[in-house]
Amino acid sequence: MTPAWMKKAQRLEQLPPYAFARLDELKANARAQGLDLIDLGMGNPGGPTPAPVVEAAQKALADPSQHGYPPFEGTASFRNAITAWYHRRYGVSLDPEGEALPLLGSKEGLTHLALAYLDPGDTVLVPTPSYPAHFRGPAIANAHIHPLMLTPENDWLIDISTIPEAVARQAKVLYFNYPNNPTGATAPRAFFEEIVAFAKHYEIMLVHDLCYAELAFDGYQPTSVLEIPGAKEFSVEFHTLSKTYNMAGWRVGFVVGNRHIIQGLRTLKTNLDYGIFSAIQTAAETALNLPDSYLEEVCDRYSTRRDYLIEGLAELGWEVPKTKATMYLWVPCPPDMTAADFALEVLQKTGVVFTPGSAFGEGGEGFVRVSLIAGEDRLNEALQRLKNAGVRYPSSVTV
Numbered sequence: 001m002t003p004a005w006m007k008k009a010q011r012l013e014q015l016p017p018y019a020f021a022r023l024d025e026l027k028a029n030a031r032a033q034g035l036d037l038i039d040l041g042m043g044n045p046g047g048p049t050p051a052p053v054v055e056a057a058q059k060a061l062a063d064p065s066q067h068g069y070p071p072f073e074g075t076a077s078f079r080n081a082i083t084a085w086y087h088r089r090y091g092v093s094l095d096p097e098g099e100a101l102p103l104l105g106s107k108e109g110l111t112h113l114a115l116a117y118l119d120p121g122d123t124v125l126v127p128t129p130s131y132p133a134h135f136r137g138p139a140i141a142n143a144h145i146h147p148l149m150l151t152p153e154n155d156w157l158i159d160i161s162t163i164p165e166a167v168a169r170q171a172k173v174l175y176f177n178y179p180n181n182p183t184g185a186t187a188p189r190a191f192f193e194e195i196v197a198f199a200k201h202y203e204i205m206l207v208h209d210l211c212y213a214e215l216a217f218d219g220y221q222p223t224s225v226l227e228i229p230g231a232k233e234f235s236v237e238f239h240t241l242s243k244t245y246n247m248a249g250w251r252v253g254f255v256v257g258n259r260h261i262i263q264g265l266r267t268l269k270t271n272l273d274y275g276i277f278s279a280i281q282t283a284a285e286t287a288l289n290l291p292d293s294y295l296e297e298v299c300d301r302y303s304t305r306r307d308y309l310i311e312g313l314a315e316l317g318w319e320v321p322k323t324k325a326t327m328y329l330w331v332p333c334p335p336d337m338t339a340a341d342f343a344l345e346v347l348q349k350t351g352v353v354f355t356p357g358s359a360f361g362e363g364g365e366g367f368v369r370v371s372l373i374a375g376e377d378r379l380n381e382a383l384q385r386l387k388n389a390g391v392r393y394p395s396s397v398t399v
Contacts, residue, residue: 011140026344027353038382040371041343041353043181043327045246047301050294053245056286060279070278072270074102074254078281082254085288089213090224098259099232101266102276102284106211106240106253109265110175111137113207113236116268117173117261118143125167125174127158128363129182131209134175135361146171149363156185156330160198168202177209179222182360182369183330184323186216189223196228196235205261206235211253212326214244214295217303220324226257236261243327244298245287252276252284302327305372305379312383317393329370330357334394343368350385 007013023041030037048054060066073079079096086092086100094100103109114137118124124138128147138145146167150156158176176195178187199206208225216222225231236257242248255262269275276284309329310320320329331354333342339356346352346368355371357364374382386392 011142015136015139023353023355023359026347030347030351035351037347037351037353038374038378038385039353040374040382041355041369042373043243043371044248044373045243045327046373046375047246049246049250050287050290052290053247053283053287057279057283060282063279066278066282068278070275070281072275073266074100074275075278075281078102078285081285081288082256086224086226086256090227092224092226092256094226094256095259099262100254100256101262101269102281103238103253103255104273104276105242105251106209106238106255107133108273109238109253109255110134110207110209111140112268112272113255113261113265114138114141114143114173116264117205122172123167123170125163125171125204126361127176128361129357129367130175130361130363131177131181132360134177134207134209138173138175143172147361147363150180150183150185151363156180156183157187157191158195160194168198168204171202171204173205173207174199175207175209177211179212179216179325181209181212181326182328182355182357182364182367184321184326184328185330186220186222186324189227192223192225192228192231196225196231199234200230204234206231208235208237210237211240211243213239215299215302215327216325217299217306218322218324222325232258234258234261236265241284241287244295245290247284247287250280250283252280302372305374305376308376309370309372309379309383312379313393316383316386316391327372329372331368331370332393333357333366333368335366339365339368346386346389346391349389350382350391352382352385 079100082100083094083096086094110133118141120142122143124143124145126135126145127150148158213222225235236255238255240253313320320331333339339358343354343356354368357367
């Protein structure tokens with residue numbers, strides 16, 4: 001029993017359990033019972049990290065000069081690689097001295113940005129459903145979160161017309177993410193122009209999470225918010241190497257954009273960590289300089305899995321939209337079940353793991369997120385298990 005005097009801070013007490021940690025517990029229990037799990041829950045790529053990246057890391061590990069404390073702002077060569085990559089991909093010019101900062105994955109940067117810029121009671125605009133770091137960071141900062149409900153009727157895009165004038169005038173930060181996790185939604189350039197104009201008018205900091213930009217299909221090219229004229233005056237954009245380059249465990253990402261916003265984040269981080277191991281930064285440079293053919297192979301792999309799974313789910317009654325980006329499908333639950341109940345039932349009956357949409361906020365209720373991280377053989381096995389267990393979407397319901 002924990003002594004009464006060993007009470008956690010209120011900022012922790014107010015946080016509900018982290019859904020993915022709970023999901024890990026359920027998976028561990030299922031495996032302990034001998035269940036062969038097909039994990040389509042986490043966005044944890046199962047393929048190998050590209051060989052040139054691993055080789056660069058191995059070479060750097062053998063170099064004693066790489067084993068000291070890295071610079072707080074990241075190595076100059078990695079920052080140069082980041083800004084060069086942005087210019088190639090988006091035509092956006094960035095100064096590596098102040099407009100790019102390496103991170104221990106985008107999650108820590110998104111969360112720490114909230115601590116750097118939000119005081120207790122500050123208003124922050126956060127879509128729901130949303131990647132948990134977008135609302136948990138502000139919650140840890142004791143900010144007031146005004147949820148922006150995303151709906152299928154609006155293609156899961158933020159509808160700024162629903163934001164009350166008084167809330168817009170109070171808002172300090174707006175988090176958003178397209179291509180979107182968990183819905184797989186994509187946003188046209190006109191949407192970004194509208195968001196930038198809105199933020200400029202109300203003097204709101206824009207925080208855009210662009211971590212799925214390279215996982216785009218069917219000729220779709222995602223937009224960087226920094227492409228929009230004037231956006232860099234009040235915007236930052238986060239990226240991670242976890243998804244595209246199968247480097248989730250390496251914990252490496254970066255933020256780019258407004259130098260003053262980045263400086264505030266850097267100041268906080270200098271008091272919290274020493275940055276990324278230099279050898280990993282060297283390997284990350286290699287990843288950013290891989291030929292376009294690598295990205296094409298990755299996108300082909302995910303789009304093939306997308307098509308295969310959509311076709312298989314259709315045979316079970318689901319009409320799932322064909323997403324143009326990300327590694328996810330956003331699948332409706334049977335209407336008489338909550339997202340958590342449906343995901344748990346599927347896990348117990350079949351050993352197939354889905355993430356309940358409620359893990360991404362109240363706006364995710366009624367859906368589960370299905371990851372495209374497994375190969376076609378395992379996807380086929382998952383579909384067969386669902387069929388054998390009688391898991392299907394009621395034919396009388398329109399999706």
